[in-house]
Amino acid sequence: MSSAEAGLELPGWSLAYSGKVRDLYVAEGQSLESAPEMLMVASDRVSAFDQVLEPAIPGKGALLTSLSLWWTERLGLPSQLAPDADARTPASVADRAMLVRTLDMLPIECVVRGRVTGSGLKEYQQVGSISGVELPAGLADGVELPEPIYTPAWKAPQGEHDENVSFERTVELVGREDAEAIRELSLSVYRRAAVIAAEAGLVLADTKFEFGRDRVTGELLLADEVLTSDSSRYWDAAALAQGRVESFDKQIVRDWLADNWAGEGEAPALPPAIVERTAARYGELLERLTAD
Template sequence: MSAFAPAHLDLPGWRHVYSGKVRDLYEPEDGQGETVLVVASDRISAYDHVLATEIPDKGRVLTQLSLWWFERLSGVPHHVIAADAAGGVPTAVEGRAMICRKLAMYPIECIARGYLTGSGLLEYRDSRTVCSLPLPEGLVDGSRLEPALFTPSAKAEVGEHDENIAYSAVVEAVGSDVAARLRDLTLQIYTTAEDIARQRGIILADTKVEFGLDPATGRITLGDEVLTPDSSRFWDAALYAPGQAQPSFDKQYVRDWLTSDASGWDRSSEPPALPDDVVERTRARYVEAYERLTGRMFA
């Protein structure tokens, strides 16, 4: 677990209540209302550590890309109320923050996999299953899964690994009706986003989303971020080649440098500071994902 304790901002009218790997949460100082201010920082995590080096503009990319996707996921209720100063977002964090409805979050990481890679590939190599779902022989790193799979995991504390679980464990945790709704919404989001991304020359290999119950409406509602490089694997369709690791629009440069001889990191201590070139290349990768998906220039 990382020992790094992220700093939070002093925002008039808001009280800091929680910091995760990337996001800081604030509640109204007067304690009134059912809203929360979600601020995306420039922090980056790797190998269960929050690094001391930040990636400039990362929080803005994550927030603006999430907002872009929320607009395109018609039929899926989401938690965003406002995302600019006119709507009440403090000017100090405008562009990287959203005012959202408070949700009673479900203790499930809802993951859709359209391609075999990551922890799913490791499980497949061991047992020919992913989250206890049987798969055929002969699949390789990057094989497409049709239809896409719902492969949930149990939420872990900051700095710990999420644990892949079977669908039956989701039913046990939240009940059969809610479990089915979480599965169906997750696959609906993946299917919609996969088609949009493919039209832009990007493959959405998998994605993680989170849901909660909105007490005001009684509806299962999409929360947190959605379809960003931190929560999804995006691959360049022009470079896609099954049977090998695919270049991703995420923190690949950070992971590669930390595990290289150049970093000198032995994993038994806190990771070292990132060199400038790794920071710059990582920032460029996040910005490229935003620009290619949205068709907008990142400002």
């Protein structure tokens, strides 16, 4: 955990879980298994290649929380937010926290790709498909697909690597009804978001969603972050038309780390210039999307 986050104390709340970049709090005396609500705090930590890196990206948690809330409202999605969430969120973390209903999460990362790039490109180059979805031969990095594809992954227990799986494997994991529902919801939300991003001069190359069921109503809800720069790849459309990829996400961090770390031992600290560029790009993305 980043030193900037280690001393976080929220009266009336207890830290129940600390992930790579998010911390989950429940009311004192409760647990994640029993709590009807939880406080989801987005830290400024940044991760890449399953590593939490130092230093943190200043303002990142607030930027991504704002972006996630904006997309949820813009798309009219059923919200995980708890009743009167704004009034009951601790003031010290109000800009980067969401008070949400606790969901029973499905162990699937719902990845939708409109472009072939990143880990999907590597898998495609090896076997000609991504998560069992066969693709035409000869696709280049960043090429637009005729239609977005759904390429799910199994969310491994903490400390293990997530694993790309076929749709039929998700049926085995969560049942056909839920597997089909999250596939259709993911594709629908991606398509709508891609159109909105295009209006802002952006290409939504890919994104990932997570879903869970409300413990009281049983409603299937989109959970956690929604279309943020950590869960999605955004590119500048004008630059892409000229053959350049200009990212508005943590690709800056990924690229630097790939060039400066062999993948073994502790990852090196990010240079100030990389931290500053990443923070600036996160901020620019929010401004471009939310501009009137």
